Amino acid sequence: MKFFIDTANLDDIREAYELGVLDGVTTNPSLMAKEGISGDEKVRAHYKAICDIVDDKVSAEVISTDFEGMIREGKELAKIDDKIVVKIPMVKDGIKALKYFSNEGIRTNCTLIFSAGQALIAAKAGANYVSPFIGRLDDIAYDGMDLIAQIVHIYGNYGFETEVLAASVRHTMHLLKCAEVGADVVTCPLKVITGLINHPLTDSGLATFLADHAKAAGK
Numbered sequence: 619m620k621f622f623i624d625t626a627n628l629d630d631i632r633e634a635y636e637l638g639v640l641d642g643v644t645t646n647p648s649l650m651a652k653e654g655i656s657g658d659e660k661v662r663a664h665y666k667a668i669c670d671i672v673d674d675k676v677s678a679e680v681i682s683t684d685f686e687g688m689i690r691e692g693k694e695l696a697k698i699d700d701k702i703v704v705k706i707p708m709v710k711d712g713i714k715a716l717k718y719f720s721n722e723g724i725r726t727n728c729t730l731i732f733s734a735g736q737a738l739i740a741a742k743a744g745a746n747y748v749s750p751f752i753g754r755l756d757d758i759a760y761d762g763m764d765l766i767a768q769i770v771h772i773y774g775n776y777g778f779e780t781e782v783l784a785a786s787v788r789h790t791m792h793l794l795k796c797a798e799v800g801a802d803v804v805t806c807p808l809k810v811i812t813g814l815i816n817h818p819l820t821d822s823g824l825a826t827f828l829a830d831h832a833k834a835a836g837k
């Protein structure tokens with residue numbers, strides 16, 4: 619299972635990368651805005667700064683929703699660095715754009731997936747990743763995890779190479795359930811990744827080991 623970090627914050631990306639478990643980064647226009655990044659030049663520079671931290675796979679989202687605009691923007695984004703994956707929204711022109719980029723050898727991540735039908739057509743169009751949003755479905759009383767399992771099952775039936783990139787992951791249980799149902803990738807905030815590390819029994823066990831060692835050494 620691959621771990622992506624879902625942020626445009628350079629410190630968080632650096633911290634996750636230094637842990638040695640990071641496989642990529644996803645951003646979206648809201649996350650870029652949260653870091654105060656706006657304007658073509660600043661946006662491009664910020665994506666470049668992210669690419670310089672990690673080894674590969676930095677999702678950069680287009681703002682256009684029409685085919686020509688998505689192609690123009692996607693090509694510009696792809697030029698920033700070989701690590702860029704162009705993020706395309708699940709709209710009709712987005713499907714055409716996925717097909718276009720697939721033919722051009724430019725990697726894509728189809729975002730804002732909320733149904734298995736959307737995931738199926740994105741895979742047919744050649745998306746490298748689909749991003750089903752778990753948390754936002756949970757928010758409206760649909761089980762986001764059911765959707766992940768359904769997409770994994772459908773892709774398995776036909777051998778689609780499109781990877782299921784579970785998004786809108788809000789806590790460690792989301793991440794663990796994704797691992798159980800076979801999502802290829804999870805993207806989540808830093809705190810969800812580091813949340814996997816801690817356990818009170820580890821802390822108390824370590825404290826005892828160190829105290830016993832000190833006692834035996836006569837300290």
Ligand code: E4P
Binds near residue numbers: 624644754786
């Ligand atoms: C996915 O790529 C999105 O950036 C993200 O996971 C959305 O998460 P949210 O619902 O917590 O905003």
